[in-house]
């Protein structure tokens with residue numbers, strides 16, 4: 001069997017794997033990326049948040065992405081019947097990028113992967129990790145290529161960024177149930193033939209159909225738009241008697257007063273895909289000789305588009321820690337990796353939970369708007385969830401609940 005030797009093996013060439021690979025390569029580490037599929041490949045996760053720009057910039061991947069003219073995302077709109085709440089990333093608390101992109105991920109991820117290859121990194125498509133054996137922090141990974149040939153890759157460290165492939169969580173029994181309620185989604189792309197002119201046509205929007213059910217509308221610069229419905233699994237399953245995904249998504253669109261005209265009659269560009277009970281968690285995020293990043297570790301919920309940002313945050317952070325470790329430094333992975341990641345995940349977990357209780361929606365749609373509150377929530381939605389100067393980060397545990405409660409009390413007193 002062929003034997004290969006690298007410093008760091010990266011499993012998966014999604015945004016997480018590409019950011020890690022690029023950072024490590026730029027800093028002189030010998031990396032190899034193995035990717036099971038052939039790119040471009042379909043993957044969900046098209047609405048980015050500004051925090052990702054820091055990572056793409058630092059990894060040296062920004063110019064290649066910028067050249068693609070993806071649709072710029074300057075904020076996000078939430079719709080509830082007649083009520084509208086628009087967040088503008090330029091009006092947020094603290095430092096950080098004011099914009100990002102909304103992207104067809106097949107093209108976006110392919111751009112990242114091609115740029116990684118262009119830099120001289122060894123990225124092998126259609127190569128699947130089958131098994132991993134650890135000897136201390138050293139590992140031997142068995143990989144099958146597209147012709148069925150097997151090889152062994154010897155590495156000093158593995159970054160598992162295999163997304164829902166969850167290679168190491170499966171092999172090392174690290175999966176644990178998510179603390180979030182079971183939610184599911186059905187999505188597809190459409191040719192947006194009724195797209196209105198101007199901002200209305202390109203604005204990324206989340207239309208609340210019921211407190212726990214919402215529709216996403218993500219227009220791309222190529223004229224197509226991504227449509228998806230999200231809700232409790234029981235609700236998503238009830239959208240179509242025969243569990244036909246196309247019928248279910250059509251039925252969901254019918255529930256949207258705002259979008260029924262624009263999307264009621266459009267054709268789906270591919271058979272809608274159902275992602276059932278999509279939240280994931282792990283018992284631990286690292287071990288001797290490996291780190292789990294992106295969806296291979298934790299995935300919460302699509303409602304605030306935090307998935308890719310956590311993927312690139314953990315991809316970048318793990319790469320930096322490995323680089324230091326390979327240079328002889330002792331790294332406290334519990335403090336520098338797990339605790340750091342868990343702080344950010346904790347903030348978004350609260351926001352997701354409070355979205356589905358309806359408390360966050362109470363804050364979003366409260367009139368008159370409070371600009372001070374709004375800019376602080378906006379910073380969280382932009383992904384700046386480690387900024388302890390922001391009370392909506394620091395006191396996330398109770399600030400939303402308490403404010404929603406006060407708004408409800410005010411409403412009752414006004415009756």
Ligand code: FAD
Nearest residue numbers: 012014015016036045047129162163165294295302307308
């Ligand atoms: P991925 O992008 O999934 O990449 C993992 C790669 O690993 C894949 O290419 C896969 O082929 C490869 N792989 C798997 N197994 C193996 C193996 N054995 N060997 C080799 N390679 C392997 N996030 C957002 O930021 N915005 C959104 O709007 C958003 N919407 C979402 C909607 C839904 C319904 C869901 C479920 C998720 C959404 N997400 C969103 C989350 C987003 O999809 C993920 O967080 C993101 O893609 C994770 O990136 P990654 O690099 O970790 O994994």
